[in-house]
Amino acid sequence: MTTDQTSPDPKRQKTEMRIGTHSGTFHADEALAVFMLKLLPKYKDSAVIRSRTPDVLEACDIIVDVQGQYDGVKHFDHHQREFSETFSPAFKTKLSSAGLIYKHFGKKIISFQLDMNHDDSRLDVLYDKIYAAMIEAIDGNDNGQSAYPDDVEPAYSTSSITLPGMVAALNPAWNEASDDAYLDAQFDKASKLMGDVFVDLVKYYGRAWLPARDLVKAAIEQRYQFDQAGRIVVFDQFVTWKTHLFELEDELDFKGQIMYVIYSDGKGWRVQAVPVDPNSFKSRKPLPEPWRGVRDQALSDLTGIDGGVFVHASGFIGGNQTRDGALLMAQKALTL
Incomplete structure (x- = not known):
């Protein structure tokens, strides 16, 4: 559940975890980032706080896509002028909030989804593969980095059938009346849309792609x-x-x-x-x-x-x- 607050709640119990992100119009990257965090036991039952009020956000346990800070601990924003973080030296695409959360928590998320030991060497293979298969495209889209050279003209538009396009369509139209409660409900839909695709992808790579790779590697040997x-x-x-x-x-x-x-x-x-x-x-x-x-x-x-x-x-x-x-x-x- 998402809520938009303008002031910290002094009565909240210390055991209640909170994920903070910005209110208003939402995008695919923070929708996915929030969902990924809630796949972790630590944040599974967290409240999602959508706000633009700094004090409200700072009262949260982790903050994504807002506040203009990235420290890899509590703050996971990528909008700073000097921000240039990538997933690894092998990738050139600048991270969005989805990439940041995946970079820091992806291995744990995959291990929980697939019931893999945290020290399983194959986890590294899946971690890189899933980033390249999905997360990098979300990062690139949010940061305005095209997958194609500038001189390539697309033959037709795919904007409405991409995940970011589908998430964008869940935002209220320019001439549609809406309030914070409606926006938060739509954000929940967007987060579930992104998250369900992500979880299915993780399961495919863990349960089909990886076993196939193991068989091919054994045959090669x-x-x-x-x-x-x-x-x-x-x-x-x-x-x-x-x-x-x-x-x-x-x-x-x-x-x-x-x-x-x-x-x-x-x-x-x-x-x-x-x-x-x-x-x-x-x-x-x-x-x-x-x-x-x-x-x-x-x-x-x-x-x-x-x-x-x-x-x-x-x-x-x-x-x-x-x-x-x-x-x-x-x-x-x-x-x-």
Whole structure:
């Protein structure tokens, strides 16, 4: 619940926590910042105080997006002229109140949402990934930092379907009568909108993206049993692998070494040539040209490998009835 007050409440009990933010028109960054704080046990049952009165705000336990101060303890505002904080040296986007709260409390929030130990090394991976996947865009939008070069003209407007656009639409229209109670109620809606998306994102990355990454990393570590140079990766269960493979190549410093990935399609097995980059149709090493467009027994006869199913005309993928057959295709393709 949000309240707009003009003077401190001398009767409030010391055990009651308060989150302070500005009253009036609201934005996506503080709406999310407040929601993230309330995901922490310490602030779970906090009152949200929306005000412009300095004494009222200073009576709060933590203050976001107002008061012109940032100390990483109580004050989390980014509107100061000299403010230039970023998430880490790897990022250039200046933080908003959402980024500030995430920077200081993000790991705790993720660990509570996913029931992860605070010292789990994978927490660092999620912390960076979730910032890049969502929080950075909120920071950039609030600070007026475009995701595109200045000379790029958008083909159409997306402002009304972005999260900041949806939050902006919850503010009263210029010709709509409103009072503090209405604004506070709308802020609650905005905070829940931002927060629900954030929580769903955290759960996706923790429960789907991270397990996939673990499987891809484990398969990469086993690649030398299939090829002495480690150019073939085999997945014994289906997993979304492409983005993880490229990210792990950079992280583990073996970029460009893996040529083929083998996995089941539910009926048989596929051998897929790794593209030169995640969005490219060009492969690092396409399957051999003589195999392309050949199917079934003709493919088996040509390759000398039983169980042939097909090789695509471009050579980016092929199939075999068995795991061993697909592996033999990849191993032989490396020699041709």
